[in-house]
Amino acid sequence: MSTPNRVYIARLAGVAVFDPNGDQVGRVRDAVARMRPTQRPPEVVGLVAEMPMRRRIFLSINRITSIDPDAVVLGSGTLNLRRFEKRPNELLVLQELLDRRVQLDTGQAGSVVDVAMESSRGGEWALTRVAVREQTSRLARRGHLHQVEWDRVRGLGGLADSRGTANLLAVLEDMRPADLANALQDLPDARRNEVAAALDDERLADVLGELPEHDQVEILAALDRERAADVLEEMDPDDAADLLNELPPPEQDVLLDLMEPDEATPVRQLLRYASGTAGSVMTSEPVILPPDATVAEALARIREPQLSPAVAAQVFVTRAPLTTPTGRYLGMVHFQALLREPPADLLGGVVVNDIDPLRPTTPLPEITRRMATYDLVAMPVVDRSMRLVGAVTVDDVLDHSLPRDWRDRDAMTGAPADDDAPLDGDNG
Structure with missing residues (x-):
């Protein structure tokens, strides 16, 4: 494998993946590590790549010939196009570790900003180092960044009690709204709501328009009502009306009353039209x-x-x-x-x-x-x-x-059988 011996995984997020012919097949979204029963660091078994039509697939580490900050290149073989699903003993590095509150063996508290994977002489990849930024008071500048061995960090195993969002947002910030919405669907509900709430109003409005209705409602419900009204103001009136239509009428009225009158008026007008008609699907702000x-x-x-x-x-x-x-x-x-x-x-x-x-x-x-x-x-x-x-x-x-659940990743079907040829060591 022609690749650096150590690779920091957050830097791979969004990097293009190419097949042996040089054709792009997707982009890296995460790395998959397998927890071990011993104290040894988790073994990296592959990467998760996002393909066209938002399907995420597993790329076995054994089938990757090159990894660098500009491209990931696959060796010969047929891609397994089945949707990736995490197994119980596996860890999604960026999704589950980024921003996690941890403690160094010196007692210093901090949060994870990146994780490095490293290959051994035998070709095995493992999570070996963790970049941790010290936790400081709000009045202080950003804390010192430590790059330490995996076993010098406490709190990497199990569920995190408390996490911030800054580093995960940094990884996601260059994504298109549709891709970011897709990434949010992979997060646990509580984590998804935290990340969504940390987006600015305009960005969150764009992302909500790309999510299934049930996710839109849950994210909006997790916000305080004044913030929810601000986000609705940033949405196109037709998208805001579609979202409000998923809420009970009393909640609709509360949010509309909190919106600025000139922003609420076109939304109220659209809500009057019957579902499935031009009035219910049109935008009220053409050129x-x-x-x-x-x-x-x-x-x-x-x-x-x-x-x-x-x-x-x-x-x-x-x-x-x-x-x-x-x-x-x-x-x-x-x-x-x-x-x-x-x-x-x-x-x-x-x-x-x-x-x-x-x-x-x-x-x-x-x-x-x-x-x-x-x-x-x-x-x-x-x-x-x-x-x-x-x-x-x-x-x-x-x-x-399209069907109401077309944006819902859980409703997506797998690839046709003749396109679903597993690779050795493939997940799924």
Whole structure:
């Protein structure tokens, strides 16, 4: 194995995994160690890699030919694509040890910030060293960092009574919201809630939108109500409405009352619509401009980084007011059309209105059929007075067309049998 003799595992989180042909197959998310009945440090038996579609698989340490901070390379052989499941005598190093409160043999208290695995001459990997930061008073600077042998640290075995979140958050901070949501689902409930609560409001709002409904509700319930209301304010109104729909009406009312009125109003409006209709799945904040806005102004608006690709794909043109419900709906302009027009031209001269808009009561199957028929990524939703009240985007349609538990890792099925060829020493 062409690799350093000692590797700190937190530095491997997110590192790409490549097959022998140089094709990326996933990214490292953790290391798996097997506890031993003796006092010897735990044996590292493999890595956990996240594949496309959020499946996490086990990579036997014996099948890895190279490990470094830039890449993990696999040797020849067929991947076992079955979902990884931890065995009773195994330890997920980052998930279970990072931030754990421990004590050095000198009596100094601290928390784990990293763990090193090291290979012996015989090729066996074990957890040999622990990076521990001293616990200090709140007024002091960060404590001294110790890198000590595994057996010099007390508190690494069994369950941790108390853990912080700073180091685990550092490992997770570069993940996309969907990947971070996936990682949270692997944590025990109490640990998941701790980590979620430590995220800032905007980051937590993004992650909640990627979690199954039951996890969303449990995380929100673990927050105090004022914090929960702040997080709901950061969510897109349609996502906030979907989450509130999972709560009892009295709890909905409490949280809505705690939200800022201008943030709560669009959410209240969305909650009025029946489930499975355009009104219940639409966003109430599409890109809206008046007919006398220029093409250049429209292009600048859709470049705003906070807009999702589906929302930024088109501009809806209406009379004033420009917040939903707007003045009369005039039509829409796709971003490709904007790119073909002179920047100084007015939107009123390039607007398209040859496709009938949706009504709030239009059922989801009809929305899907019409979007597929016209190859659209978004459709306007208007009321009886032809005022724009929102837009249904393709991601809204997908989200509500898939089974309710599609985000739940426990509901995922394994790989097909012909793709599930176990490797020697593979977990599972």
